[in-house]
Amino acid sequence: MTDKPTKPATRVVEAGRKREWTSVPGGKGAVVNPPVWRASTHLYEDIADLAGGRPNEDGHFYYGRRGGPTQWALADALTSLEPGADGTELFPSGVAAIACTLLAVLRPGDELLVTDNAYEPTRNIALSMLRQFGITARPFDPLAPDGLANAITDATKAVMLESPGSLTLEVCDIPALASLARERGILSIIDNTWATPLGFPALTHGCDVSVMSLTKHVGGHSDVMMGSASAAKPVINRIRRQAQFMGQVVSPDDASLALRGLRSMQVRLERSTQTALDVARWLDERPEVSAVLCPMLPGAPGHDLWQRDFSGGCGLFSFVLSDGLDVDARARLIDALDLFGIGFSWGGFESLAIPFDPAPVHTLRPWPPGIDTGSGLGVRLSIGLEDAEDLIADLAGGLDAMGAK
Numbered sequence: 001m002t003d004k005p006t007k008p009a010t011r012v013v014e015a016g017r018k019r020e021w022t023s024v025p026g027g028k029g030a031v032v033n034p035p036v037w038r039a040s041t042h043l044y045e046d047i048a049d050l051a052g053g054r055p056n057e058d059g060h061f062y063y064g065r066r067g068g069p070t071q072w073a074l075a076d077a078l079t080s081l082e083p084g085a086d087g088t089e090l091f092p093s094g095v096a097a098i099a100c101t102l103l104a105v106l107r108p109g110d111e112l113l114v115t116d117n118a119y120e121p122t123r124n125i126a127l128s129m130l131r132q133f134g135i136t137a138r139p140f141d142p143l144a145p146d147g148l149a150n151a152i153t154d155a156t157k158a159v160m161l162e163s164p165g166s167l168t169l170e171v172c173d174i175p176a177l178a179s180l181a182r183e184r185g186i187l188s189i190i191d192n193t194w195a196t197p198l199g200f201p202a203l204t205h206g207c208d209v210s211v212m213s214l215t216k217h218v219g220g221h222s223d224v225m226m227g228s229a230s231a232a233k234p235v236i237n238r239i240r241r242q243a244q245f246m247g248q249v250v251s252p253d254d255a256s257l258a259l260r261g262l263r264s265m266q267v268r269l270e271r272s273t274q275t276a277l278d279v280a281r282w283l284d285e286r287p288e289v290s291a292v293l294c295p296m297l298p299g300a301p302g303h304d305l306w307q308r309d310f311s312g313g314c315g316l317f318s319f320v321l322s323d324g325l326d327v328d329a330r331a332r333l334i335d336a337l338d339l340f341g342i343g344f345s346w347g348g349f350e351s352l353a354i355p356f357d358p359a360p361v362h363t364l365r366p367w368p369p370g371i372d373t374g375s376g377l378g379v380r381l382s383i384g385l386e387d388a389e390d391l392i393a394d395l396a397g398g399l400d401a402m403g404a405k
């Protein structure tokens with residue numbers, strides 16, 4: 001561990017490996033990784049100690065529901081990767097992190113504005129679940145010049161952002177949206193799963209809360225589900241309190257898996273970004289493809305904003321099939337792929353492909369502006385760590401199979 005300022009690639013290696021979590025008191029030496037501390041009961045020295053209570057902060061033994069050193073190490077690592085954050089709460093999934101964060105910052109009578117390009121469960125939490133608590137939510141168009149400004153009312157207390165958007169990958173001007181919210185005293189929460197703080201340090205771009213599904217890039221191996229919310233005080237304290245009310249806790253075994261994934265996240269992101277770009281460039285030349293929705297690709301929608309605001313990408317992008325192709329053709333394409341699994345989630349070491357239709361879940365603007373939406377049939381790819389040429393050959397086989405009826 002070093003106290004010197006370091007670059008993100010170094011921080012993902014060093015973060016969370018505090019001496020007190022990797023060694024025994026008074027002993028010489030240490031292990032590299034914080035061990036898995038399985039614990040429900042935490043013990044007190046005596047009755048006076050029990051009566052004195054413990055600070056409600058990571059690093060203090062209290063009871064298993066507040067985590068132990070393994071979970072604290074992961075939370076500490078995520079906080080140190082997110083400039084501007086004072087703390088991180090862990091959740092058993094990304095959806096749990098989103099739901100609990102929204103419940104923490106909103107009260108009955110408040111209104112939430114949710115970006116129209118949001119992840120579908122986020123939209124459902126906002127438009128359905130929050131209603132039970134007397135909180136209203138409305139979608140706004142993040143790409144319309146005054147989309148957010150026009151949607152704000154006196155009741156608006158929070159705005160839920162996501163960039164690039166789920167499925168359609170539109171890049172939003174987050175600094176402008178977050179600063180507009182802040183000027184009006186509105187809290188901005190961003191789902192930063194796609195970029196992670198390595199590619200987009202969201203709090204330094206003006207957001208108040210950065211939420212991630214750790215299931216994706218941090219886990220990185222398709223074997224663990226988890227979520228996080230990072231923020232400065234006092235917002236992180238509100239989220240922590242809400243999480244504790246709701247009994248949110250992650251297992252030390254899962255936290256250990258997430259920490260293991262985190263150590264290689266920077267290199268995995270770099271590699272999958274490069275491969276995704278190779279694949280995207282190739283798809284862009286194909287007549288069966290009317291548009292490639294990949295912010296890293298020069299000329300693609302959102303590329304200029306991505307270039308301005310982001311310092312990295314990832315392997316997740318989409319493309320649209322040309323006019324004249326139908327759902328059966330799309331099914332033939334995906335079914336013919338050998339190297340791409342069919343399944344939800346992304347950010348694992350293995351590639352995935354999934355069909356999608358944004359219209360039911362992005363109601364104000366289903367597709368990014370200015371593109372040829374062709375057949376209106378989307379395919380989303382999560383590019384893993386395989387060889388780019390092999391993936392391209394697999395996709396070439398898929399596109400050929402699409403033509404053959």
Ligand SMILES: *Cc1c(COP(=O)(O)O)cnc(C)c1O
Nearest residue numbers: 093094095119191193213215226
């Ligand atoms: C997968 C995903 C989530 C939800 O995460 P889970 O860990 O699956 O609950 C949230 N946001 C985005 C953008 C996602 O892709």
